[in-house]
Each structure stands twice: as C-alpha cells, then as structure tokens.
Amino acid sequence: MGLSGxxxxxxxxxxxxxxxxxxxxQYLLFFSSVVRRRAPPSxxxxxxxxxxxxxxxxxxxxxxxxxxxxxxxxxxxxxxYSIEDNELWRRQAITMVSQSCVFIMEMxxxxxxxxxxxxxxxxxxxxTFLMKLATLVCYKDYVNMHCYIEHAxxxxxxxxVELVHGYVTDGWKGYIHDAASYKRFNLHRxxxxxRHQRHLRWSLNMPFDRSVLLWHIAIDICFHHxxxxxxxxxxxxxxxxxxxxxxxxxxxxxxxxxxxxxxGIFTIACEDIELMLxxxxxxxxxxxxxxxxxxxxxxxSLLDNTSIIGTACRLAKMLMELQDELERWEVVQGVWxxxxxxxxxxxxxxxxxxxxxxxxxxxxxxxxFLISMGMETLADxxxxxxxxxxxxxxxxxxxxxxxxxxxxxxxxxMPI
Numbered sequence: 105m106g107l108s109g110x111x112x113x114x115x116x117x118x119x120x121x122x123x124x125x126x127x128x129x130q131y132l133l134f135f136s137s138v139v140r141r142r143a144p145p146s147x148x149x150x151x152x153x154x155x156x157x158x159x160x161x162x163x164x165x166x167x168x169x170x171x172x173x174x175x176x177x178x179x180x181x182x183x184x185y186s187i188e189d190n191e192l193w194r195r196q197a198i199t200m201v202s203q204s205c206v207f208i209m210e211m212x213x214x215x216x217x218x219x220x221x222x223x224x225x226x227x228x229x230x231x232t233f234l235m236k237l238a239t240l241v242c243y244k245d246y247v248n249m250h251c252y253i254e255h256a257x258x259x260x261x262x263x264x265v266e267l268v269h270g271y272v273t274d275g276w277k278g279y280i281h282d283a284a285s286y287k288r289f290n291l292h293r294x295x296x297x298x299r300h301q302r303h304l305r306w307s308l309n310m311p312f313d314r315s316v317l318l319w320h321i322a323i324d325i326c327f328h329h330x331x332x333x334x335x336x337x338x339x340x341x342x343x344x345x346x347x348x349x350x351x352x353x354x355x356x357x358x359x360x361x362x363x364x365x366x367x368g369i370f371t372i373a374c375e376d377i378e379l380m381l382x383x384x385x386x387x388x389x390x391x392x393x394x395x396x397x398x399x400x401x402x403x404x405s406l407l408d409n410t411s412i413i414g415t416a417c418r419l420a421k422m423l424m425e426l427q428d429e430l431e432r433w434e435v436v437q438g439v440w441x442x443x444x445x446x447x448x449x450x451x452x453x454x455x456x457x458x459x460x461x462x463x464x465x466x467x468x469x470x471x472x473f474l475i476s477m478g479m480e481t482l483a484d485x486x487x488x489x490x491x492x493x494x495x496x497x498x499x500x501x502x503x504x505x506x507x508x509x510x511x512x513x514x515x516x517x518m519p520i
Contacts, residue, residue, distance in 0.1 A: 215255035216264070216345060216466050219352035221317070221370065222324050222390040225377050253352065260345045261466055267342065267441045268470055271296075272477045290480040293446035294319075297438025301426070304435075307419050313365040314412065316354055316443060317373060320347045321397075321416035323436050326423050328394035339433035346440040349466055350447065360459070360467055362450050369412065376413045449474055449481050 279296065280286045289296070293315070294308045307322075308315055324347075326332065327340055350361065351370075358365035381396050401417035409418070426432040448470040456468045475481060 215258060216261050216349050217352045217356075218254040218256055218345070218348035219355055220254075220324070220348050220390065221321060221351060221373060221377075222393045225374050226389050226393055228374075228378070253356070254348075256345045256349075260342070261469070263342055264346060264441075264444070264466060265469060265473060267437065268445060268473055269477075271438070271441045271445065272474065272479060276477075286480070290449065291446075292442050294439040294442045297435055297442055301435060304419070304422060307415075311366075312362050312443075312446070313354055313358070314369060316350050316361070317369055318412060318416050318419060319436075319439060319443070320351045321373065321413065322419040322423060323347055324390065325394045325398055325417065325420040326432070326436075328391040329398065329420075329424060330395075331424070333429060336429045336433035339430065339437050343433060343437045343440050346437075346444055350440070350443060353447070353467065357459075357465075360451050360455050360465065361447050363452070373412050376411050380413060444470055445474060445479070449479060452482060 353361040355370045
C-alpha cells in the first residue's frame, strides 16, 4: 500500500475516523472526571490536555463536514428538480393544512374556560346521553364537571386584560401614593370597587374561595332576574366571563385560584340547590334555577340564611336595590376584576409556568401583566417577609449588644 493508497483511504475514512475519535475522547473525559477532580500526576494531565485539544480539532472537522456538503449540494442548487417540486401540490396542501392546525390550536389556547354552577345543577336535572352513560360506571359527577367546560371567545380575553389595565392604572393614579397604600392596594379583592357601596363589603370578609362562589351565584341570580334589561348586558356579560372563569378555577384547578381553596364548597352549594328546589323538572336551565332560588328566598322558612345559597340570595337582593342598572353591573365588574388580580398575584409562579406547557390560562396572562405594571406578586411578599424578619433579628441582636456594652461599662466604672 503506497502513499497514494493511504491518501485515498484517508479521503474515504476521514469523517468516520474523526467521529469515532471524537466519541472516544468524550468517553475518556467522561469516565476520568473523578480523577480530574483530584490531583492527577503530570503525565495524566498531559493526556487530558491533549484530549481537549484533539476534541476541539475533531469538533471543527465534524462541524465543517456537513456545512461543506450543504454548500456543495444544497437543494437550491438542484435546479433539475425545481419544476417537479413546484408541481407537488400534495406537499403544499399538507403544509398548508398543518400550518392551519397550528394556528387553530394557538387560537384555542387564547380562549377563556367557563364553568357555571347553575348549568352544572341543570345538567343533573336533565342529564345528557353522555351523563347517562357515565352514570352506569359511577362517573356522573366527574363527567358533568370536566366534560362540559365551555369556552368564551378570544375577544373576551382581550377585554378582560383591558379591564385589568384600567384597574391598575386607576390604582396608580388615584390610590397609590406611598408604600402603605401600595401594600393595601395589592390586598384589595373588591374593596376598591365597593368604596361607595360599603354596605356590601361584608361579602368580602370571608375566605376567598367562599367569596368567589358567593358572588358567582349572586350575579347569576341578578342576570336572570326579570327586571334586568339590555341596558347593562354588555357589562354584565364581561362580569359573567370572569365569574365563570373563577368558578372554573375553583372547581377544576383550585390550586391556581389561591392556596388552600376548597373544592368541596362547590359540591355543597350544588347539594343545597337540589335540596331547596327538589325534583322540579320545570327548572331545567340556568334561568329557571335562578328564578326558582329567588322565589324560595322570598319564603324565609324554606331558606337557610347561614348556607352559601341563602347568603348569595341576600347579596343578590342588595345588588338589585341599586336603582341604576348600569352602575350595578359596573360595581359587579369592578369586584370581579379585583378578585381576578388578587388570585393571579397570589398564585405560585411554578403553577403559572407549569400550565404554559399545556394551555396559557387567563390567570397567567393577568399575572404577567401585573408584573409589568409593577404590582406585588407572591414571590415579592415572601422576599419582603424574609427581609423584615432578618431586619428584626438584626435589630434584636443590636439591642442585645448595646445592653451588654452598658453592663460592661457599669462594671468597669464601679469603685473597687
């Protein structure tokens, strides 16, 4: 085998040898990692040094090989097949369909999930075929809860974000003026919207999950009330989108609503409605259930005022006493916007990041928006509490050091 044969062999096997050599060096460096952490002898360090140099050289060769192939034989140089490629309409059609599917999926992720308590109870009174089938395998409630989630259009999500922007902007302009007011504003979950209707603030002085369900039932009763006119329908529709979304979080993703949310209160409220209305088959839709609950509320003997349904009826009556219908729904809308912001800021960042891999929740979009507007999040609260605790500990240590110095000085100044 002469020199020309060796050159020909190297031309044929150069890439394979470099790849195998690179792989060998990688394994050498990997398995010798334990030795390299200690103090290896000088000859072994020389081997590692050469391995690193060889690795870099091999890496450059392997990198340039495919680049050179692309430059020499890329698709743009294969002009003989350009006409045939353009005539492959099936390939173009598949590409268009796949891109359309991706676009539709992206649009789906922008929709706002909706879940309504009265709809849930109505389906139990008038079960669908799927629910009848699920009853046979004892999964009726699960199917009713998870398989009938509706979605508001994408425009609803944009409208909600605009409402959040207006709320935060008004807060910066008209409420926040120092650190104390900033802290109070971040704790609001409806108090700012009810600043002129203080007689309704009792509905917020309870656990957050109960307050959410209370307002959800109350505004449904108001929405389906006979005296409700189209004057405030637009504002009422936006309020119901947020209300149904918060109820969806409470029933399906309670950990995102707020830490410690109790999904059981949703089931208890549904059972209270069933006990209150009985097996009346005429009440088989949202409007019928809302009017049935309100009619029962007129008879105190049939209503438990301590239950969440009784409390919701009381709140609904107080809301209906607001004469200006547009003002009533603006107040309701403001309360729901504050509740949404409160929930978004109290949800853990881990949960926001986790749901982005599945579907971007409205709560996560609001969370990002609040951060960009300078609002306080759960992580900020933890950092502030840790800072205050450290500051208090340092102050206590300084006080103890001061007391010790005083004692020492007294001992020194004492007459012998």
